Amino acid sequence: MRRRKGIVYEAYQCEKCNEVVLDMGQAEAYMKAAEKAKEVTFSTWGQSLAVRIPKDLVQALHLKPKDKAKIIAEKDGFRILPIPG
Numbered sequence: 311m312r313r314r315k316g317i318v319y320e321a322y323q324c325e326k327c328n329e330v331v332l333d334m335g336q337a338e339a340y341m342k343a344a345e346k347a348k349e350v351t352f353s354t355w356g357q358s359l360a361v362r363i364p365k366d367l368v369q370a371l372h373l374k375p376k377d378k379a380k381i382i383a384e385k386d387g388f389r390i391l392p393i394p395g
Contacts, residue, residue, distance in 0.1 A: 313386060317343045 312321050312330070319340040321332045332340065348367065352359045363373065371392060378393040 313384070317347060319343065 312319055317340065319332070320336050321330045323330050348364050350361045350364070352361055354360070367373075373392060377395060380391045380393060382389045382391065
């Protein structure tokens with residue numbers, strides 16, 4: 311499994327030159343995941359940064375105000391995981 315710009319995907323890697331290659335199925339899966347990615351804008355909230363979660367994601371994940379989540383730093387960004395309530 312690989313990750314690029316927050317999108318997890320599968321690919322082959324040449325053992326000799328380390329070139330990464332995707333077959334058509336892998337490329338299509340990557341493109342589908344990339345199309346689902348949402349662009350958001352950071353805002354300030356006091357001395358912190360805040361990000362708005364798009365309405366369709368809120369509805370799909372059944373999120374409500376005051377729900378809790380964990381934020382995990384990763385090599386190329388971060389993930390926010392809702393804590394089941």
